[in-house]
Amino acid sequence: MRLLIAFLLVSVTCFGQTNTYNVSFKNAIHHEANIKATFPELNSEVLTLRMSRTSPGRYALHEFIKNVYGVKATNSKGEELEVTRPDAYSWEISGHDGTVNIEYTLFANRADGTYTQVDLTHAHLNIPATFIYAEELKQRLIEVTFNTEGHPDWKIATQLKHLNGNKYFAPNLYYFMDSPTEISDFDLREYTVDGQNIRFVLHHPGTEQEFDKYWEQVKKIVAQEKAVYGELPDYDFGEYTFLACYMPNVSGDGMEHRNSTVLTDVESLAEGGMKGNIGTVSHEYFHSWNVERIRPKSLEPFNFSEANMSGALWFAEGFTSYYTGLILCRAGITTPEEYVNSLNGPFNYVWNSPARQYFNPIEMSFQAPFVDAATSVDPVNRQNTFISYYSYGSILGLALDLKLREKGLNLDDFMKLVWETYGEPENPYTIDDLELSLSKYAGKEFASDFFSNYIYHSNMPDYKKLFASVGLDISQNESEAYIGASVSDTEKGLVISRGPQKGTPAYIAGLEEGDRINTINSTQISNKEEWDQKMANFEPGDTFKISVTSYGMERTAEVKLQPDPTYNINIDENASASAKAAREKWLSAK
Structure with a gap:
């Protein structure tokens, strides 16, 4: 990859088929960026330009x-060209002379891992949310100039290759x-x-001392994650x-x-961010x-x-989630007690969900386009039909x-x-490849049992035995x-705030989200405190009558507690x- 990029850097000056962008922020106070682009040496009579509908690392549409x-x-x-709209996602420019120059304004006011934000504090740019592109020119070199005129304190941080001044380079559209x-x-x-440079850029309102303390934790994470694989990836350039931005005007994400x-x-580092x-x-x-x-391979x-x-995604995101907490423990950032306690939330979420009867981990992964920062106006039944592939994969990673x-x-x-077989040589894998790798590592019978029971089906491992072993x-x-x-x-009283899960006493009794609770066994219940007191007096197997108002009508149901x-x-x-020695080996630094 590095040799290829070195060749491409030379090509920038030798061949000239380079698309260029210039972005400026003169109206940052109103969240606007001005963007200019030039597409030279065109062969097609009509140039189709688009804005992306997706963003790397996200699986839903964002428009x-x-x-x-x-x-x-x-x-x-500089002569004006006709611009038409063939659909909701693109523009067509005709009548050009081999070059098309584009200029447009972008409104941007959300800073996270997908969107772009421009304001007086920063320009936080996710490229798909910012720049127009031509699919037919996706293999071309790209130069981009970040014009910071009017913002003398602003500096630029990106994985793009720095050329000179505020000008940066990408070898193709995807890298851009x-x-x-x-x-x-x-x-x-x-x-x-x-021999590789690890940088941490932090836009925050805190102190140098806070950053120093945080940076020491980051370095420990780098060391422990490198220890898992035995080496760092070969980072381009x-x-x-x-690229961290811990500011009150952003949205939490990674x-x-x-x-x-x-x-x-x-959260700033001083306000909970150091740990959070x-x-x-x-x-x-x-x-x-x-x-x-x-x-x-399905993402390539x-x-x-x-x-x-x-x-x-149960492996790509889920196994990564398993290592998230484990690495913090190995790095000494959290204690073993804190790590073990952190397992409770995802464990209960996964194994007490009725969704496993509908989808296995692979099928849960297929739901990503509908849940990964996706939006919809119609109600969905996620509490009964979906388990996050992050959590599901994490708990299966623990079991494995x-x-x-x-x-x-x-x-x-x-x-x-898996890294040596597929990651280091950058050969995309299939799920069958993962099973084959596990077979080579732990034996065919072991791999077949794990995939058959827990990946292709939704069975629960014997965690009591597994936990006892550590x-x-x-x-x-x-x-x-x-x-x-x-x-x-x-304001309307005490209401059921979330649709009950299938199989629970509330679900069986026909209670539903939005029901206003009136009485339990003819005793009026006006607030959550009274509800909690009443529930505390019951035991498993007890039954009671509950009166609720739904759709403007009062009805009574019988609830049998579990x-x-x-x-x-x-x-x-x-x-x-x-077992204690096994736990120590599992959780200690490598």
Whole structure:
């Protein structure tokens, strides 16, 4: 890759077939960017230009064209050209002389891993949300100038190759689209690991001392994630950049890219971000191996005009999520007790969900275009039909790691094998390839059993046995009564605030989101405090009458309470010496 890019850099000056962009921010106070582009040496009579509908790392449609206006086109002499709209996503320019110049205004006021924000504090640019492009010219070189006139304190940070001044380079359209850029008065830390530069760019309102403390944690994460794979990826241009923006005007997010990642959150380091944001650092950096280079074949090539679907997200996102917390523990950023406690939320979410009867992990991954920052106005039944592939894959990654450790193996070495087979040579994988790799690592019978039971079907591993092997305990409090309904105080009274899950007492009784609760066993219930007091007096197996108002009508239902299905995972202080040693090996720094 580096030799190819070196050749392309020479080509910029030798061949001239380069698309150029210039973006400026004179009206930043009103969230506008002015963008100019030139497409020279055209062969087609009609040039079709588009705005992307998707963004690398996201799987849903986003329709970035909605924020573009004031589009004008001219030829090489500055003469105006006709612009027509063949559909909702593109423009057609005809009558050119081999060159088309475009100018337009972009409204941008959301900073996260997908969108663009321009204001007086920064220009946070996700390229698909910012720049017009021509699909037919996708293999051309690209030069972009970030014009910071009027903002003398702003600096530029991006994985794009720096040419000179404010000018940067991409070898093709995909690399350009994959290169988010933060332009602001940011702080910078960097160091060298195995001859490659690791940079952390931070736009924040905090102090140098806070950044120094955070940076030390980041370096520990880099070291522990490198230890899993045995080496860093070969970053293009020899550099990896964290683009962090912890400001009150952004939206919380994280998004991986080939040689960089976007990290955004409203919490500053002094206001909870020191602990609250570091998990995103761990997750997104792990993606520089898993997803960016260990890449599902189903995401190649990435489509900028349609939603992108993959059945491998339980591995790509889910196994990365498993390592997110584990790496923090190995790096000493969290304690073993904190890590084990953090397993409870996703574990209960996955295994107490009725959605497993509808979709296995592969099919849950197929839902990404409809849930990954996607929007819809019609109600959906996600509480009964969907488990996030992040959480599902994370809990399956945990199971696989513990199963392998029972055999004297571990998930780290399996991930390293997948890296050496598919990631390092950048050969996209299929789900069959993952099973084949596990077969080579742990045996055909082991791999077949795991994939058949937990990937192609939705069975639950024997976690009690697996946890005991590393000195953990899992239990359920069957003496606690459970109704399975969330309630909230509102101006209209106490209401069921979320649709009950299938199989819960509330669901069986016919209770539904929006029902206003009136009485329990003829006793009026006016607020959540009274509800909690009443529930505390019941035991599993008890029944009661509940009166609710729904659709303007009052009705009564009978509820039979069940034992609380919540799992509790804890460190077992009475575990055997061998189990404690296995836990230590699992959670300790490599």
